[in-house]
Amino acid sequence: MYCEKCKKRPATLHFTKIVNDEKTEVHLCEQCAQEMGKVNTMFTPFSITDLLSSFFEVGGEGQQTIYGQQALKCPQCGFTFGDIKKTGRLGCGHCYVTFREQLMPILKRIQGRTEHSGKVPKKIGGQIWLSREIKRLKDELNKAVAEEAYERAAQLRDKIRELEGKPVDGQGRW
Amino acid sequence: MVNWIKNDGPNSDVVISSRIRLARNIEGIPFPIIMDDKQAQQVVKIVKDAIFNSNTVLAGEFIDLEIDKLSDIDVQRLVEVHVVSPDLVKNRKRSAVLLRRDETVSIMINEEDHIRIQCLNTGFQLENVWDLADKVDDVIEENVKYAFDEQLGYLTCCPTNVGTGIRASVMLHLPALTITGYTKGMLQTISKIGLTVRGLYGEGTEVAGNMFQLSNQLTLGQSEEEIINNLTTVTHQLVDREWAARENIAKHDRYGLEDKIYRSYGILSNARKISSKEAMDLLSDVRMGVDMEILKEVDINTINQLMFDIQPASVQKLAGITDGAEQRDVARAEVIRQRLNKK
Ligand SMILES: [Zn+2]
Ligand SMILES: [Zn+2]
Numbered sequence: 212m213y214c215e216k217c218k219k220r221p222a223t224l225h226f227t228k229i230v231n232d233e234k235t236e237v238h239l240c241e242q243c244a245q246e247m248g249k250v251n252t253m254f255t256p257f258s259i260t261d262l263l264s265s266f267f268e269v270g271g272e273g274q275q276t277i278y279g280q281q282a283l284k285c286p287q288c289g290f291t292f293g294d295i296k297k298t299g300r301l302g303c304g305h306c307y308v309t310f311r312e313q314l315m316p317i318l319k320r321i322q323g324r325t326e327h328s329g330k331v332p333k334k335i336g337g338q339i340w341l342s343r344e345i346k347r348l349k350d351e352l353n354k355a356v357a358e359e360a361y362e363r364a365a366q367l368r369d370k371i372r373e374l375e376g377k378p379v380d381g382q383g384r385w
Numbered sequence: 386m387v388n389w390i391k392n393d394g395p396n397s398d399v400v401i402s403s404r405i406r407l408a409r410n411i412e413g414i415p416f417p418i419i420m421d422d423k424q425a426q427q428v429v430k431i432v433k434d435a436i437f438n439s440n441t442v443l444a445g446e447f448i449d450l451e452i453d454k455l456s457d458i459d460v461q462r463l464v465e466v467h468v469v470s471p472d473l474v475k476n477r478k479r480s481a482v483l484l485r486r487d488e489t490v491s492i493m494i495n496e497e498d499h500i501r502i503q504c505l506n507t508g509f510q511l512e513n514v515w516d517l518a519d520k521v522d523d524v525i526e527e528n529v530k531y532a533f534d535e536q537l538g539y540l541t542c543c544p545t546n547v548g549t550g551i552r553a554s555v556m557l558h559l560p561a562l563t564i565t566g567y568t569k570g571m572l573q574t575i576s577k578i579g580l581t582v583r584g585l586y587g588e589g590t591e592v593a594g595n596m597f598q599l600s601n602q603l604t605l606g607q608s609e610e611e612i613i614n615n616l617t618t619v620t621h622q623l624v625d626r627e628w629a630a631r632e633n634i635a636k637h638d639r640y641g642l643e644d645k646i647y648r649s650y651g652i653l654s655n656a657r658k659i660s661s662k663e664a665m666d667l668l669s670d671v672r673m674g675v676d677m678e679i680l681k682e683v684d685i686n687t688i689n690q691l692m693f694d695i696q697p698a699s700v701q702k703l704a705g706i707t708d709g710a711e712q713r714d715v716a717r718a719e720v721i722r723q724r725l726n727k728k
Contacts, residue, residue, distance in 0.1 A: 283622065287413070287415070287576075288416075288419055289419075290417040290419065298418065299544075300416070300418050300497075300543055301416065301540075301541075301542055301543075301544065302415055302416060302418065302419050303410075303414070303415040303416055303419075303532075304410055304412055304413075304416075304533075304540040306533030307534055307537055307540050307547075308534075314455060314544070316543065318537075318544055318547065318605065319439065321544055321545055322545075322547070322548065322603050322606060323579075323603035323606060324603075324605055324606025324691065325536070325537070325605065325606070325608075326605075326606055327534075327535075327536060327537055327538030327539075327548045327549070327604060327605060327606070328459060328608050329538060329548060329549035329551070329607070329609045329612075330469075330519070330522075330538075330539075330549065330608075330609055331533070331538075331609040332526050332533055333523075333526065333528065333530050334526060334527075335530070335531065335533050347608065351610065367525075380600045
């Protein structure tokens with residue numbers, strides 16, 4: 212997306228303008244925004260999502276080789292890497308497999324890390340889920356004990372027992 | 386009337402609301418950005434079935450808003466009260482929203498992702514809100530196979546959501562920190578620790594009503610609990626600093642503070658025509674006055690409710706008027722006067 216004012220540089224700042232209660236989006240490059248006095252030091256007016264296309268666009272010649280395979284298509288949705296660059300979005304879950312090699316450095320830049328460590332769906336994970344979840348809960352339990360949060364610790368211990376297949380007092384699922 | 390805002394949340398003086406949003410997609414179906422109408426219908430059906438046919442109390446708690454049949458003004462109103470996201474509106478002909486009757490949970494179908502679970506409540510209660518979102522997620526997952534990758538976690542349309550798919554946020558009212566200029570530095574520091582702040586209701590970089598939304602920026606590599614703990618810690622600090630700043634102002638310029646609060650209250654109670662920006666700023670003063678027990682003529686719930694009800698579509702709906710900014714400004718002033726002068 213190009214800056215609305217100079218139409219030359221990429222728009223990196225995105226504002227919501229409200230005139231007579233009507234909202235309009237304004238997209239500017241940093242230079243034009245500064246000239247128009249739109250930027251003060253109050254806070255950064257953009258979220259990382261808005262910066263996305265620039266994440267995909269940035270880069271010199273080194274990246275050309277990585278992003279060179281524009282003909283590669285996701286077999287499930289038909290998206291090319293060009294489509295991803297253009298929209299800053301992926302076409303389907305399988306795109307993460309198809310374009311993994313190209314996506315990893317970008318994810319690293321956006322997210323800092325590339326290894327999920329949160330919730331795992333029970334159905335998919337199965338045993339992996341179970342052992343991961345038990346480990347996670349045990350860490351939480353240790354922390355709770357260290358903080359002397361005994362009520363929370365008791366809850367966690369019950370949860371761990373439940374997952375390990377040991378009986379707890381049978382409250383139904385919510 | 387906004388239903389969820391009526392709940393009495395903990396620590397609701399500075400923290401107006403806590404929200405968790407989870408992004409999920411169904412395996413094997415393209416994301417909304419490129420799916421066709423048939424696939425869109427298929428997703429709507431899968432998610433509706435997962436909720437309404439589940440063997441949990443949830444099944445009876447939700448209603449289908451039938452958002453494709455609502456008028457523009459009704460949909461805009463839902464956005465203003467934070468029940469529905471602006472992105473969903475763009476795509477609403479093939480979207481659906483399942484709303485829990487008390488408005489604390491909305492499941493948006495075919496927004497940017499197939500499924501967006503949003504849980505929202507008053508005050509500072511991120512953990513409760515997360516527990517609820519987690520449960521709703523579990524219920525859906527019983528009948529839906531999510532797009533999930535061992536390494537990358539939940540797969541989302543936008544790579545800024547991949548991993549946990551979680552966006553945790555709190556809506557903060559920071560009048561004293563804004564007056565004292567503290568917010569400038571604070572907001573820059575915050576972006577360095579993986580959080581994002583944005584002003585709410587503002588024009589450009591300006592903030593109306595001294596309202597800020599603080600949320601996590603990163604979704605990959607940290608667990609949901611870590612993300613929530615991080616946000617909670619920073620929120621606690623901001624609440625403490627906001628109160629320290631308020632007490633400082635009260636100590637050094639008591640009359641100035643009272644004067645500002647009562648003037649704002651006076652304008653709101655008497656104005657015949659008012660823009661949403663002016664109303665938000667004045668309500669901010671009054672809200673601080675009520676929190677600090679300086680102004681006792683009005684209760685905090687009335688103010689909280691008004692902050693939502695004075696937004697454009699809400700005013701139009703409450704006053705039953707058609708478009709037109711001037712008409713709306715008159716209707717807005719009337720709504721405010723009625724609420725503030727009601728004993
Ligand atoms: Zn420009
Ligand atoms: Zn794909």
